[in-house]
């Protein structure tokens with residue numbers, strides 16, 4: 001199969017089913033029961049919204065009228081989100097009404113109005129009315145942000161009493177069968193996540209710990225459970241992606257020639273195992289729901 005690793009839209013599409021299987025149902029139940037179906041509309045802001053997967057996932061599950069604001073830094077992904085939601089509506093038999101600034105998704109009596117904003121979460125208050133927002137949701141997002149960005153965001157949410165749901169927060173990758181070099185490879189991979197970037201240093205694999213620590217300091221009620229990808233033997237597409245991400249990341253690390261040799265040896269073994277369908281990859285995440 002040909003995979004275009006440089007196409008984020010295809011990657012987000014591929015990971016969707018794994019995320020659906022991994023999302024923690026107990027954390028999800030807390031969210032669904034927290035907002036009693038009421039006459040007023042539920043206002044949801046999705047940050048790092050990508051191609052709109054959270055809308056696809058929650059529209060049916062939430063028993064509410066919904067107003068969504070999707071915030072994503074890349075314009076091309078916001079355009080792809082419209083396209084994806086249009087396909088989603090067609091597949092599910094939902095009515096679809098498209099305006100230049102927003103779309104509406106209608107299933108019988110239930111309606112979601114969805115606004116698309118291209119922008120950085122650092123300026124969230126410019127894109128969405130936090131006073132009115134009931135919950136901020138994010139999927140596979142906060143490992144990409146720095147602790148300071150997260151801290152600033154949580155202060156804004158806390159001052160407006162906005163609930164917080166963050167799913168698929170990354171913390172570890174493991175491989176089976178074990179290899180001696182795994183530990184070193186994953187350590188380098190996590191180091192790459194924490195390379196200096198224009199906005200600072202991402203929380204990377206420390207995001208769960210750092211997020212929980214900060215949420216606790218705000219004395220919020222917190223639910224957290226694991227949401228694991230288990231990429232079994234033969235799940236070659238996702239396994240190809242993971243090996244590619246590791247190869248690419250470590251290629252940017254200025255490894256010595258001895259370290260590069262170790263990496264190449266490890267990659268060759270893992271690619272062979274992938275090819276022979278003897279490889280399993282486990283990617284550990286957690287899901288967090290926090291409220292006042």
Ligand SMILES: C[S@@+](CC[C@H](N)C(=O)[O-])C[C@H]1O[C@@H](n2cnc3c(N)ncnc32)[C@H](O)[C@@H]1O
Nearest residue numbers: 012048049050053072073119120121139140144
């Ligand atoms: C791993 S993707 C997840 C997308 C989507 N939530 C999903 O589950 O399919 C993370 C997304 O966050 C976006 N992103 C990263 N930093 C951002 C920021 N500071 N502000 C807004 N979006 C950001 C990226 O462009 C990317 O689309």
